[in-house]
Amino acid sequence: MLAAVATFALEGVRPQEVTVEVDVRRGLPTFTLVGLPDRAIRESRERVRAALLNSGLDFPQKRLTVNLAPAHVRKAGPSFDLAIAVGLLAASGQVPSEGLTDCALAGELSLSGELRPVRGALNAALGARRAGYRRVLVPEANAPEAALVEGIEVSAIPSLFHLAELLHNRWTPEPTQPAVPGPDEPAPEAPDLADVRGQDDAKRALEIAAAGGHNLLMVGPPGAGKTMLARRLPGILPPPSFEEALEITQVHSAAGIGNGRLATQRPFRAPHHTISAQGLVGGGARPMPGEMTLAHRGVLFLDELPELARSAVDALRQPLEEGRVEITRGQRTLEFPANAIVIAACNRCPCARAGDRCSCTTLELGRYQRRLSGPLVDRIDLVCQVAAVPTAQLVEASGARPVRSVDVRARVVAARQRQLVRLAGTGVLCNGDMDGRLTRSQVPLEATVAGRLLAVRDRIALSGRGHDRVLRVARTIADLDGRDLLRGGDLDEALSYRLDAWQRVAA
Amino acid sequence: MIDACDACLRRAFLLAYLAPRIAGLLGAGDRRAHGLLALPEDALLKATAGKRLGEALGFLESLEVDRRREGLAAGGHVAVCRHAQPYPPLLHELADPPAVLFGAGRAEVLALLADEPAVTVVGTRRASPYGTEVAYALGRGLGAAGVPVVSGLALGVDGTAHRGCLDGGGVPVAVVASGADVIYPRRHRSLYERVRDTGLVLAELPPGTEPYRWSFPARNRIMAGLAQVTLVVEAADPSGSLITAEFAKDLGRCVAAVPGRVTSSVARGTNNLLKDGATPISGTEDVLDELFGVGARVAPESGRARVPPEPALAGVLEAAEGGDSVEAIARATGKTAAETRAALGRLEAEGFLVRRDLGGWERAAW
Numbered sequence: 001m002l003a004a005v006a007t008f009a010l011e012g013v014r015p016q017e018v019t020v021e022v023d024v025r026r027g028l029p030t031f032t033l034v035g036l037p038d039r040a041i042r043e044s045r046e047r048v049r050a051a052l053l054n055s056g057l058d059f060p061q062k063r064l065t066v067n068l069a070p071a072h073v074r075k076a077g078p079s080f081d082l083a084i085a086v087g088l089l090a091a092s093g094q095v096p097s098e099g100l101t102d103c104a105l106a107g108e109l110s111l112s113g114e115l116r117p118v119r120g121a122l123n124a125a126l127g128a129r130r131a132g133y134r135r136v137l138v139p140e141a142n143a144p145e146a147a148l149v150e151g152i153e154v155s156a157i158p159s160l161f162h163l164a165e166l167l168h169n170r171w172t173p174e175p176t177q178p179a180v181p182g183p184d185e186p187a188p189e190a191p192d193l194a195d196v197r198g199q200d201d202a203k204r205a206l207e208i209a210a211a212g213g214h215n216l217l218m219v220g221p222p223g224a225g226k227t228m229l230a231r232r233l234p235g236i237l238p239p240p241s242f243e244e245a246l247e248i249t250q251v252h253s254a255a256g257i258g259n260g261r262l263a264t265q266r267p268f269r270a271p272h273h274t275i276s277a278q279g280l281v282g283g284g285a286r287p288m289p290g291e292m293t294l295a296h297r298g299v300l301f302l303d304e305l306p307e308l309a310r311s312a313v314d315a316l317r318q319p320l321e322e323g324r325v326e327i328t329r330g331q332r333t334l335e336f337p338a339n340a341i342v343i344a345a346c347n348r349c350p351c352a353r354a355g356d357r358c359s360c361t362t363l364e365l366g367r368y369q370r371r372l373s374g375p376l377v378d379r380i381d382l383v384c385q386v387a388a389v390p391t392a393q394l395v396e397a398s399g400a401r402p403v404r405s406v407d408v409r410a411r412v413v414a415a416r417q418r419q420l421v422r423l424a425g426t427g428v429l430c431n432g433d434m435d436g437r438l439t440r441s442q443v444p445l446e447a448t449v450a451g452r453l454l455a456v457r458d459r460i461a462l463s464g465r466g467h468d469r470v471l472r473v474a475r476t477i478a479d480l481d482g483r484d485l486l487r488g489g490d491l492d493e494a495l496s497y498r499l500d501a502w503q504r505v506a507a
Numbered sequence: 508m509i510d511a512c513d514a515c516l517r518r519a520f521l522l523a524y525l526a527p528r529i530a531g532l533l534g535a536g537d538r539r540a541h542g543l544l545a546l547p548e549d550a551l552l553k554a555t556a557g558k559r560l561g562e563a564l565g566f567l568e569s570l571e572v573d574r575r576r577e578g579l580a581a582g583g584h585v586a587v588c589r590h591a592q593p594y595p596p597l598l599h600e601l602a603d604p605p606a607v608l609f610g611a612g613r614a615e616v617l618a619l620l621a622d623e624p625a626v627t628v629v630g631t632r633r634a635s636p637y638g639t640e641v642a643y644a645l646g647r648g649l650g651a652a653g654v655p656v657v658s659g660l661a662l663g664v665d666g667t668a669h670r671g672c673l674d675g676g677g678v679p680v681a682v683v684a685s686g687a688d689v690i691y692p693r694r695h696r697s698l699y700e701r702v703r704d705t706g707l708v709l710a711e712l713p714p715g716t717e718p719y720r721w722s723f724p725a726r727n728r729i730m731a732g733l734a735q736v737t738l739v740v741e742a743a744d745p746s747g748s749l750i751t752a753e754f755a756k757d758l759g760r761c762v763a764a765v766p767g768r769v770t771s772s773v774a775r776g777t778n779n780l781l782k783d784g785a786t787p788i789s790g791t792e793d794v795l796d797e798l799f800g801v802g803a804r805v806a807p808e809s810g811r812a813r814v815p816p817e818p819a820l821a822g823v824l825e826a827a828e829g830g831d832s833v834e835a836i837a838r839a840t841g842k843t844a845a846e847t848r849a850a851l852g853r854l855e856a857e858g859f860l861v862r863r864d865l866g867g868w869e870r871a872a873w
Contacts, residue, residue, distance in 0.1 A: 200844035201833040219865040361633040387832035456856040492852035
């Protein structure tokens with residue numbers, strides 16, 4: 001007899017439908033698994049056999065053939081266990097196969113017949129809905145995550161035995177609550193800007209970066225607080241919308257780092273500077289998401305930027321420009337989402353000493369700054385200083401009320417709202433994502449302001465790209481201030497944040 | 508333009524032929540070709556050729572000066588010997604003037620050098636941002652005032668002075684240690700081309716010759732000889748720039764230096780020069796006063812407002828001059844970070860501040 005069961009495999013973070021076909025017929029007892037399975041799937045034979053027998057079900061002593069279709073796609077991971085076991089049950093007539101036609105399932109089996117959680121349950125549920133299935137059967141631990149998908153019935157299955165009972169209509173699972181935080185549940189505590197003493201310049205730059213989605217370079221000596229400041233950016237970004245939260249959760253579920261609930265916070269990733277290109281943008285024989293993807297819709301922090309491998313920085317070109325990563329392996333191309341704000345940090349100069357005590361020559365400075373150049377620096381709109389805060393300021397009782405993240409976030413949300421309205425229909429969501437053409441059409445200048453910018457451009461040798469960058473940042477500054485028209489002051493401030501000003505020094 | 512007599516050309520090519528021998532004779536410690544270049548032909552041969560005297564004589568025998576001259580003309584080179592009229596008159600004051608000056612670029616510049624007093628700007632290859640800013644501003648100011656700026660096309664101060672002179676619309680003159688058509692250092696290719704196209708690249712060695720260790724101090728004497736004032740921007744001690752200054756002093760020309768921080772190693776040479784009586788330079792005007800007499804010629808840009816456009820910006824400018832962080836400037840002036848940034852951007856846009864390195868500012872030289 002023949003049975004077919006639908007399940008979903010992960011292609012990067014995208015769900016890929018796989019049909020598990022099981023054929024049971026008389027003959028010498030064998031178990032053949034075809035359809036490009038990896039080692040973990042081959043081993044599923046042993047898990048399936050033990051799980052069936054330990055659940056009081058029968059492992060047929062017949063000629064068994066299992067095919068994973070489409071047969072040309074490589075498949076990996078233990079999430080096929082459940083589909084294979086259920087296929088065997090249906091093909092050997094132990095469960096009715098009618099109930100299987102409109103549902104998809106995924107799960108790893110333990111030898112006792114219990115279901116273990118799998119990676120990417122949310123992705124599988126989304127795939128099942130898109131493919132038109134009515135119902136998705138997942139391990140109990142994955143159910144709240146899968147239930148985030150609306151318009152599909154999610155059943156939490158504790159064990160293989162329960163699943164057989166369900167197919168016989170002798171057991172009904174409890175309805176599953178989606179893993180969204182309740183209205184009275186306090187949001188998890190994000191690090192607050194108020195914890196940071198001083199650093200007003202960096203805080204202002206962070207606010208602009210958050211408001212316009214601009215990438216930021218922080219320059220300052222070691223120990224001045226660059227990492228501490230960067231960690232506070234997710235807390236001042238607008239809270240993720242439900243769609244964004246789903247995207248974040250999908251990525252984290254596929255990478256196996258999620259907590260099985262809807263992500264309520266934007267991710268913050270801070271890989272060490274020895275990270276490889278693959279680690280940063282994803283890769284490997286079985287492509288796994290890289291840090292840039294794990295930071296999707298959040299913040300990627302790259303400390304010690306000049307120490308990063310050249311190849312790693314170069315690999316950032318595509319995600320920075322397109323918000324996604326493409327990885328080609330053999331015949332197929334995987335795509336990972338990778339749209340994050342990048343905060344980079346570096347010292348002011350190789351010797352890292354402040355002001356007058358710096359002994360670096362122009363030659364050394366030039367060499368250091370040349371190491372910074374590349375696709376990342378081309379996409380950095382803002383550069384700010386993080387100076388060591390004087391000890392007196394650290395210990396004194398601060399008279400003024402420190403800036404709190406909630407207040408900054410409120411301003412950021414308002415500024416983002418203005419951008420959404422203005423940029424509606426352009427396919428771009430924030431000022432930081434505007435390209436040169438869009439910048440010039442979306443940032444109109446009054447004649448006096450435009451004339452001043454033109455004069456400045458000649459004096460300080462502003463490149464075309466630098467000019468666009470200044471306009472984008474000035475636009476965000478005006479948005480933060482709630483103004484439609486740009487003032488001269490916005491441009492002045494934006495000018496002071498620009499990065500491309502060292503031609504003469506580096507010559 | 509070729510204007511050189513047979514004897515002088517003969518000597519120039521002989522010098523190029525003997526150049527590796529001279530390098531061998533001088534060894535690592537001594538880079539100055541003491542007196543060698545002043546020797547007449549036969550004495551020079553005796554002093555340097557040694558056992559290879561026969562070979563060297565053979566070279567002279569087979570040297571076809573006319574053919575060489577034709578080759579130079581065909582290559583578009585400039586060559587003037589010390590008996591020719593366009594030869595810079597000031598160079599005759601040298602104890603060992605080069606027999607022939609080869610050049611690449613505009614030959615008219617030689618006439619300019621005869622009429623206008625020139626300034627030689629030299630300094631370290633490892634310039635600090637301060638030295639770079641000052642060298643650039645001096646080069647630009649002098650260039651704009653119509654004073655030819657002589658330098659050595661080296662990295663650091665030399666190249667920056669050329670660049671400033673070009674940006675100021677002046678006439679740059681580069682004296683190089685190689686042949687005038689050899690670009691050294693390679694990194695200065697585009698600068699070399701700009702200097703050649705607007706001004707003149709001069710050399711003592713014929714075209715195609717690579718530089719030798721001894722030819723750098725040798726070209727320093729030409730730089731010192733060409734100019735009324737030799738100005739050192741930043742120099743360690745000892746250094747090639749100090750050699751140039753010494754040549755200038757021996758010629759009785761004016762030696763000037765830009766004061767530097769006493770803690771900086773690249774300011775030691777210039778500060779020592781000042782202690783020994785060199786003229787301190789704190790702006791283009793000082794150099795112009797030295798050349799033409801006090802107030803006789805003013806730098807075209809000196810009329811520019813030195814006072815910030817708004818009084819509110821003065822405090823920020825003062826604090827920024829001290830190299831303070833944005834944070835410290837904001838504290839000192841009682842402004843918010845955003846207001847401070849706007850003020851800094853304005854001051855930079857108006858030319859009062861220049862970007863120093865990653866996100867820092869420095870007062871623009873002038």
